[in-house]
Amino acid sequence: MARLTLMKLLQAVPVILIVSVLAFLLMSLLPGDPAVVIAGDQASPEAIEQVRRNLGLDRPFLEQLGIWFLHLAQGQFGSSLMLNQTVLSAMGERLPVTLSLAGLSIAITLPIGILVGSLAAYYRQTWVDSLIMGVALLGVSIPGFWIAILSVMVFSVMLGWLPSSGYVPLGQDAVQWLQSLVLPAIMLSLFQIGFLARMTRSAMLDVLSQDFIRTARSKGLSEWTTVGKHAFRNALILVITAMGILISTALGGSVVIEQVFALPGIGRLVVQGILARDYPLVQGVMLIYGFVFVAINLAVDLLYTVADPRVRYD
Amino acid sequence: MTELALDTGPAAAAPVLAPRRRFMALRRLVAHRSFQIGLCLVMVLAIAAIFAPVITGIDPSAMKVRLRFKPPSETFLFGTDSFGRDVLTRVLYGARVSLWIGLVVAVLSGVCGALIGVLAAQFRSLDALLMRVMDALMSFPAILLALGITAAPGPRMESVIIALTVAYVPAGARIVRASALVVRELDYVQAARIAGASDLRIMLRHILPNSVSPLLVHMTFVFAYSILAEAALSFLGVGVQPPTPSWGNIIAEGRDYATEAWWVMLFPGLGISLAALGLNLLGDGLRDVLDPRLKAG
Numbered sequence: 001m002a003r004l005t006l007m008k009l010l011q012a013v014p015v016i017l018i019v020s021v022l023a024f025l026l027m028s029l030l031p032g033d034p035a036v037v038i039a040g041d042q043a044s045p046e047a048i049e050q051v052r053r054n055l056g057l058d059r060p061f062l063e064q065l066g067i068w069f070l071h072l073a074q075g076q077f078g079s080s081l082m083l084n085q086t087v088l089s090a091m092g093e094r095l096p097v098t099l100s101l102a103g104l105s106i107a108i109t110l111p112i113g114i115l116v117g118s119l120a121a122y123y124r125q126t127w128v129d130s131l132i133m134g135v136a137l138l139g140v141s142i143p144g145f146w147i148a149i150l151s152v153m154v155f156s157v158m159l160g161w162l163p164s165s166g167y168v169p170l171g172q173d174a175v176q177w178l179q180s181l182v183l184p185a186i187m188l189s190l191f192q193i194g195f196l197a198r199m200t201r202s203a204m205l206d207v208l209s210q211d212f213i214r215t216a217r218s219k220g221l222s223e224w225t226t227v228g229k230h231a232f233r234n235a236l237i238l239v240i241t242a243m244g245i246l247i248s249t250a251l252g253g254s255v256v257i258e259q260v261f262a263l264p265g266i267g268r269l270v271v272q273g274i275l276a277r278d279y280p281l282v283q284g285v286m287l288i289y290g291f292v293f294v295a296i297n298l299a300v301d302l303l304y305t306v307a308d309p310r311v312r313y314d
Numbered sequence: 315m316t317e318l319a320l321d322t323g324p325a326a327a328a329p330v331l332a333p334r335r336r337f338m339a340l341r342r343l344v345a346h347r348s349f350q351i352g353l354c355l356v357m358v359l360a361i362a363a364i365f366a367p368v369i370t371g372i373d374p375s376a377m378k379v380r381l382r383f384k385p386p387s388e389t390f391l392f393g394t395d396s397f398g399r400d401v402l403t404r405v406l407y408g409a410r411v412s413l414w415i416g417l418v419v420a421v422l423s424g425v426c427g428a429l430i431g432v433l434a435a436q437f438r439s440l441d442a443l444l445m446r447v448m449d450a451l452m453s454f455p456a457i458l459l460a461l462g463i464t465a466a467p468g469p470r471m472e473s474v475i476i477a478l479t480v481a482y483v484p485a486g487a488r489i490v491r492a493s494a495l496v497v498r499e500l501d502y503v504q505a506a507r508i509a510g511a512s513d514l515r516i517m518l519r520h521i522l523p524n525s526v527s528p529l530l531v532h533m534t535f536v537f538a539y540s541i542l543a544e545a546a547l548s549f550l551g552v553g554v555q556p557p558t559p560s561w562g563n564i565i566a567e568g569r570d571y572a573t574e575a576w577w578v579m580l581f582p583g584l585g586i587s588l589a590a591l592g593l594n595l596l597g598d599g600l601r602d603v604l605d606p607r608l609k610a611g
Contacts, residue, residue: 011446018450026462137598141538141590143545146583149569157573252455256546270458271550274465286454286462293453 004305012298019290024068026283028061038081038277055280077288080273080281087284090269097167097265100177101257102250104185109192109246114239116193117200121208122227124201132197139194144253148187148260155183165262184261188253195249196242203238207231237307244300248293342603349599355592359585363409372400374407375557386577393577395568405581408559413589415471415544415560419478420537424529426479427486432517432525434487435494445491448484456481457543461552469552478543482536489532493525527604534597538590545586561586 035052036043043051052058056067071078077087120132156164162183168176207213208231216226255267262268266285273281343349362369377397386393392401430448434441451459456478463477497503503520511519541561547553548562549569556563561582568578 014442014446015449015453018447019453022450026466137591137594138587141542141594142587143542143565143583143590145546145549146565146579146586149565149572149579150583153572153576248455252457255455255457255461256550259550270461271552274461274552277465279465282462282465286458289455289458290450290453293455294450297449297453 005302008298008301012294015294016291019294020069020072020287021065023283023287023290024065026286027055027279038279040277072287077284078280080278080284082273082276082278082281087281087288090281091266091285091288094264094266094269096169097263098251098254098258098267100170100181101184101188101254101263101265102247104181105188105192105250105254106243106246108185108189109196110239110242112189113193113196113242114200117197118204118232118235120197120201121204124205129201133201136194136197139190139192140198141194142190144187144191145256145260147190148184148257151183151187152260167263167265180261180263184257184263187260188250188257191253192246192249196246199242200235200238203235204231207234210234237304240300240303240307244296247296251289339603343599346599346603348595349603352592352595352597352599355588356596359409359589359592360413362406363413366403366406366410370400370403370406372403374403374559375399385575392581393575395564395575395578396571401564401578401581404559404564405561405585408561408564408582409585409589411471411554411558411560412541412544412562412586415475415478415554416537416541416589416593418475419482419540419544420533422475422479423482423486423536424533426483427532428490428522428525428529430483430487431490431492431529432494432522434491435498435521436513436517441491444487448487451480452484454481456539457546460543460547461550464547464552469555471554471558474544474547474553477547478540481543482539486529486532486536489528490525493528494521497521497524527600531597531601531604534593534600538593538597541586541589541593 035048035055035057038055039048039051056064059067079086080090083090116132116136120129120136123129152164155161163180166180168180170177208227213226213231216230217223221230251267254265255270257263258265258267259271270282270285272278273285377399378394382394382396392405395401395404430444434444454462459481460474460477463480464473467473467476498516498521503516506516506520544553544560545562545565548560549566551566553562554560556567564582565579568575568580568582572579
């Protein structure tokens with residue numbers, strides 16, 4: 001177990017290094033002279049030179065990469081050009097919004113997705129299954145931002161039940177906080193519920209066809225014990241896998257949902273950064289997200305080995 | 315020979331389809347209901363996109379300011395937008411752009427993924443490096459990675475294609491590698507190796523063809539995801555730029571006056587949903603038939 005953990009940790013090291021290099025390379029993808037692109041078309045030669053020097057673009061490529069790693073080792077993730085702020089503090093300010101949104105959406109998704117997915121598997125090839133899987137299919141097919149705009153029109157503009165945009169911090173007013181997030185979180189969950197239900201169904205079908213389920217049934221255990229305890233427990237392993245994917249899609253999807261509902265989160269920050277050609281900001285956010293996901297994937301891998309003794313990596 | 319290997323192989327990751335079996339698979343596919351529905355949906359949309367100029371006969375960017383915001387009627391089935399352009403025409407032309415991007419991304423990322431996956435499985439020394447790079451790429455949420463990549467060369471159709479391809483290659487590479495690792499241990503590949511076949515021949519003739527079915531299933535889903543992702547990118551303003559219509563940017567334009575002229579953003583969204591639905595159904599059907607391990611119920 002300890003050896004395995006160590007091995008997994010060691011495997012994550014090159015991934016972190018490659019993530020850093022990839023984020024660094026983003027800047028070199030810029031066509032032509034990055035300094036000109038960042039400074040803008042109308043910038044004076046002096047201004048361009050200034051940008052070039054500030055970003056260290058006047059140095060050789062390998063030296064730039066070296067400096068990049070040196071800064072990372074010191075915990076410096078760069079500074080935003082448009083905000084006059086370090087990337088970390090800009091992200092820190094917006095983190096609560098994105099975390100609340102993603103957290104709420106996952107809290108909605110997990111119970112519903114697993115419940116309906118299991119129901120579909122249990123009642124396979126009946127109308128229950130068809131209905132649930134049909135709805136789940138719609139969930140993964142309908143574009144989230146489009147249904148989100150439609151939902152704003154219905155629930156905020158026409159019915160006036162919920163605010164159409166904006167964010168109220170949890171510390172300020174818990175009720176308004178929930179009101180400002182409930183619609184965005186549900187919209188973000190639609191895809192995820194569909195995804196999780198489909199995943200749960202096939203995992204449960206897999207388990208339900210196993211020999212030990214037949215054994216449990218034939219030795220006279222109640223249906224509840226068979227399915228509830230034996231099957232469900234085994235399918236729960238899936239929650240661990242699902243969590244990794246759900247966190248990833250929730251944070252990815254929040255980029256678009258924050259834009260629709262004008263929520264001041266990290267996703268909106270990235271989009272603003274891209275439209276304002278604030279590449280150091282985009283680079284920094286990508287890098288930090290990359291690190292976070294390397295950590296999440298590592299956690300998923302390790303949890304696997306704890307939860308399922310059959311999983312052994314050689 | 316191949317039949318034999320198939321029957322004894324461990325769970326036969328991707329069955330080698332001898333001619334008769336291939337025919338059987340095709341027959342089962344044609345009889346599969348979600349495959350039928352999916353195929354119909356995708357065909358109808360593809361035909362509508364291909365024959366867009368014939369169907370409408372209107373220039374998608376022709377503006378008639380006097381005809382602004384006309385609701386759906388007999389003359390304008392889907393209404394008109396803020397410039398008095400025919401929404402039906404724009405949705406049809408948008409289908410060309412959106413479906414094309416989805417198709418190109420699915421094919422490109424499938425081909426690159428297949429190459430990387432087979433190389434990783436065949437040359438164990440390359441494996442660690444290639445797969446760690448894939449892990450690194452997969453550490454970014456796909457839409458964020460695509461956003462970052464489109465940011466650099468600026469918003470254009472080509473950058474959207476490149477960005478989404480890069481975002482979806484790793485998953486394809488993993489799938490192909492996984493099945494290639496199973497296939498390369500099968501007796502007939504070992505036999506080919508002993509008979510002196512070169513690495514290249516083994517990869518192209520034996521391993522690749524037998525790793526194709528899971529990839530094909532995956533590519534169908536990537537097609538659907540790419541249409542959704544392109545729409546999201548264009549909606550955020552970093553995808554296909556107006557005046558070229560894409561389903562995403564028509565929605566973005568229509569959003570500003572969604573309450574007064576709901577029809578502008580309603581129809582392209584329906585287009586995206588139907589396309590993604592059709593492709594997901596196709597993918598489900600392909601998976602059930604080609605990948606028997608996942609055969610449900």
